[in-house]
Amino acid sequence: MHDYHIAVVPGDGIGQEVTPEGVRLLDLGGELTGSYKCHYEYFPWGCEYYLKSGRMMPDDGLTLLQRFDAIYFGAVGFPTVPDHVSLRGLRLPICQGFEQYACVRPSLLLPGIQSPLAGKRAGDIDFVVVRENTEGEYSGSGGRAHRGLPLEVATETSVFTRSGVERVIRYAYNLARKRRKRLVNATKSNAQQYAMTLWDEVFDAAGLDFPEVKTERVLIDALAARFVLKPESLDVVVGSNLFGDILTDLGAAVCGSMGLAPSGNINPERQYPSMFEPVHGSAPDICGKGVANPIAMIWCGAMMLDFLGEQSAADLILSAIKACTASGETLTPDLGGRAGTGQVTEAIVAEARRQAK
Numbered sequence: 359m360h361d362y363h364i365a366v367v368p369g370d371g372i373g374q375e376v377t378p379e380g381v382r383l384l385d386l387g388g389e390l391t392g393s394y395k396c397h398y399e400y401f402p403w404g405c406e407y408y409l410k411s412g413r414m415m416p417d418d419g420l421t422l423l424q425r426f427d428a429i430y431f432g433a434v435g436f437p438t439v440p441d442h443v444s445l446r447g448l449r450l451p452i453c454q455g456f457e458q459y460a461c462v463r464p465s466l467l468l469p470g471i472q473s474p475l476a477g478k479r480a481g482d483i484d485f486v487v488v489r490e491n492t493e494g495e496y497s498g499s500g501g502r503a504h505r506g507l508p509l510e511v512a513t514e515t516s517v518f519t520r521s522g523v524e525r526v527i528r529y530a531y532n533l534a535r536k537r538r539k540r541l542v543n544a545t546k547s548n549a550q551q552y553a554m555t556l557w558d559e560v561f562d563a564a565g566l567d568f569p570e571v572k573t574e575r576v577l578i579d580a581l582a583a584r585f586v587l588k589p590e591s592l593d594v595v596v597g598s599n600l601f602g603d604i605l606t607d608l609g610a611a612v613c614g615s616m617g618l619a620p621s622g623n624i625n626p627e628r629q630y631p632s633m634f635e636p637v638h639g640s641a642p643d644i645c646g647k648g649v650a651n652p653i654a655m656i657w658c659g660a661m662m663l664d665f666l667g668e669q670s671a672a673d674l675i676l677s678a679i680k681a682c683t684a685s686g687e688t689l690t691p692d693l694g695g696r697a698g699t700g701q702v703t704e705a706i707v708a709e710a711r712r713q714a715k
Contacts, residue, residue, distance in 0.1 A: 359392065359393065359394060359395060360393060360394040360395075360666075360667075360668070361394070361395055361397060362394055362395070362396050362397065362427045362428070362666055363396075363397050363399070363425070363426050363427050364384070364396050364397065364398050364399075364426060364427060364428055364429070364430050364662075365398075365399055365401060365422075365423050365426040365428070365429045365430070365631070366381065366398050366399065366400045366401065366429075366430045367400075367401045367403055367404075367429060367430070367431045367432065367448075368400070368402075368404075368432040369403070369404040369431060369432040369433045369434045369448070369640065370404040370405045370406070370432070370433050370434055370435055370436045370444070370640040371433050371435070371436055371639070371640025371641055371642050371645040372432075372433060372638070372640060372641045372644060372645050372650035373404070373431075373432020373433030373434070373640055374432060375645070375646075375648070375650045375652075375699055376432060376636065376650050376651075376652045376654070376655035376656075376699065377430070377432040377655060379652035379655060379656060379699060379700065379702075379703040380430065380652065380655040380656050380658065380659045381396075381398065381430070381659075382703055382707065383656045383659050383660075383675050383678075383703070383706065383707070383710070384396050384430075384659045384662075384663070386675075386707055386710055386711075387659075387660075387663060387668065387671030387672070387674060387675055387710075388668075388671065390671070390674060390710060390711065390714040391668070391670050391671045391674065391714075393668055393670065393671060394663075394666075394668050394671070398430075399426070401415070401419075401422070401423075403415040403416075403419065403448060404434060404436075404444070404448065405434075405435065405436040405438050405439040405444055406436075408439050408443070408444070408447065409438060409439070413447065414434075414439075414443070414444060414447030414448040415447065415448055415451075419451070419452075420451065420452065420455045420456070423452065423456075423631060424456070424630060424631065426631045427631060427666060428631050428632055428633070428634065428662050428665065428666060429452065429631050429632070429633035429634070430633075430634055430635075430658070430659065430662065431449070431452075431633050431634065431635035432635065432636075432640075432655070433635070433636065433638070433639050433640040433641070434448045434449045434639075434640065435639060435640045436640055436642055437642055446498065449635075450496065450498070452623075452633055453491050453492055453623050453633070454492045455630075456625055456630035456631060456632075456633070457492065457625050457627070457629065457630055458491055458492065458623035458624055458625050458630070458632055458633055459490065459491050459492045459522065459525055459526050459529075459624075459625070459626075460488055460489075460490075460491060460525075460526050460529040460530075460623075460624040460626060461488070461489035461490075461491040461602060461621055461622070461623050461624070462486060462487075462488055462489075462533075462621060462622045462624055462661075463486065463487045463488075463489060463602070463606040463609065463619065463620070463621040463637060464485070464486045464620065465483060465484070465485050465486070465487070465589075465606070465609035465610060465612070465613050465619070466481070466483065466484050466613060467479070467480055467481060467482055467483040467484070467612075467613045467614065468480060468613070468614070468618065468679065468680055468683040468684075469680050469681075469683055469684035470683040470684040470685065470686045471613065471614040471615075471618070471683050471693060472614060472694070473612055473613060473614055474611065474612065474614070475586065475589070475612055478589075478590075478612075480684075482589075482590050483589045483590060483612060483613055484590075485589065485592035485593055485594065485595060485609070486533060486537070486593075486594050486595070487594075487595045487596075487597065487602050487605055487606050487609060488526060488529060488530040488533060488594060488595070488596045488597075488602070489526075489596075489597060489598075489599060489601075489602025489603060489605075489606065490522065490523070490526040490596075490597070490598050490599050490602065491526070491599060491602075491623055492522065492599075493517050493518060493519060493522045493599065494516055494517065494518055494522075494553075494598040494599035494600060495514075495516045495598060495599050495600035496599040496600065496603075497515070497516065497517035497599075499514075499515040499516075499517050500512070500513040500514040500515045501513060516553050516598075516600075518553040518556055518557060518598075520556065520560060523556065523557050523560045524560050524564060525626075526596065527543075527557075527560055527561050527564050527596055528564050528567075529624075529626055530594055530595075530596035531564055531565065531567070531568040531571055532568075533594050534568075534571045534593060534594040535568060535570060535571055537593055537594060538593040539570055539571050539572060539593070540571070540572050540573075540574075540592075540593035540594065541568075541571050541572070541573050541574075541593065541594045541595075541596065542573075542574045542575075542576050542581065542592060542593075542594070542595045542596070543557075543558065543561045543573065543574065543575045543576065543596060543597075544576060544578050544581050544595055544596065544597030544598070544601045544602070544605065545557055545558055545561075545575055545576070545577060545578065545597075546577055546578045546579075546601075547577075548577060553598075554598075557598065558575060561573070561575070561596075578597070578601050578605075581595070581605065582604075582605065582608060585605060585608045585609060585612060586608070586612060589609075589612055606619065606621070606637055607619075607637070610637055610638075614693060615651060615692040615693055616637060616638040616639075616654075616692070617636075617638055617650070617651025617653060617654055617690060617692045617693070618651065618653050618654055618657070618693075619636060619637035619638060619654050620634070620636055620637070620654050620655075620657035620658040620660075620661055621634070621635055621636065621637050621658065621661075622634045622658070622661045622662070622665060623635070624665070632662075632665060634658040634659070634661055634662040634665075635658060636654035636655045636657075636658055637654065638651075638654055648698045648699055648700070649690055649691050649692075649698055649699065650690070650699050651690040651692050651693065651699070651702065652690075652699050652702055652703050652706075653679055653682075653683075653702065653706075656675060656679060656703070656706060657675075657676065657679060659675065660672040660673075660675040660676045660679075663675070674710055674713060674714060675706075675710060677709075677710075677713055678706045678707075678709040678710035678713060679706055681709040681713070682702065682705045682706045682709055685705075687705070688701055688702050688704075688705035689702070690702055
């Protein structure tokens with residue numbers, strides 16, 4: 359039996375509501391497979407912590423997290439703290455500090471879920487966006503001068519390094535090679551003549567080492583339309599920090615709900631812990647109502663287990679999620695149902711136990 363030490367950061371809003379549900383399934387996976395046991399340490403960081411301490415996490419936060427096998431993260435951000443403070447005070451320092459340069463976000467139309475796109479059935483939409491996660495548009499380079507004056511100026515400089523671009527693109531090529539061998543390069547090099555031309559050049563050069571992967575270069579605006587008009591044509595998409603961020607919300611929407619979108623912030627070399635979090639964020643509008651969809655968080659747990667080498671447990675959890683949505687009997691309001699957060703978890707637990715017999 360393997361022992362895994364997991365840092366749990368529930369964070370803000372519904373992150374605090376869905377994280378315990380995800381932990382239940384992590385424990386259940388270990389119980390049913392007999393392969394592992396998770397040991398948790400909880401960190402109360404986030405906006406509430408900021409209001410008390412003036413920081414989103416302590417100065418030695420990364421040092422505290424570095425000894426763990428993985429990080430299980432709920433959400434960050436709440437109206438009580440400006441978004442640029444909360445994001446740059448917690449999530450981004452972890453992603454950048456731990457070189458989690460590949461943000462992997464699958465979009466899969468689950469059984470029983472109605473896509474807003476007409477005629478789409480379960481499995482018709484099945485792609486993964488690999489988002490560069492440590493630099494690009496979110497590098498934090500820039501500033502403001504002459505604040506409050508009529509001539510105030512703000513600059514936000516995107517930073518693209520050849521090494522940073524190459525490593526995430528190669529990760530995407532490797533993922534495409536394991537899937538259906540199709541890779542789309544999300545770019546805007548017709549308008550961004552420096553950063554995106556470098557991106558395209560690196561993409562083409564890396565492709566020489568992956569001759570079996572069919573590639574396309576698609577401008578980001580045309581690609582956004584394709585997410586809606588022909589999502590079944592997509593397998594793996596690789597894009598910059600900003601492009602990947604925007605596209606994956608669209609990917610979640612065409613699959614039925616933001617509450618179904620998991621992600622993993624991956625350090626492929628495993629020099630640092632990777633972090634797994636749902637895409638949906640803290641959702642202040644439904645916080646405290648008991649209706650948050652736990653599926654994305656539970657699915658993140660399955661992704662984490664797969665990354666740790668516990669594929670049987672990961673497959674069991676995802677299979678139980680699919681069986682739950684297929685039945686249509688226990689769904690949260692975002693999916694047209696009336697079930698609460700805990701009820702959905704109970705249904706997934708019951709299905710996992712049934713399948714494990």
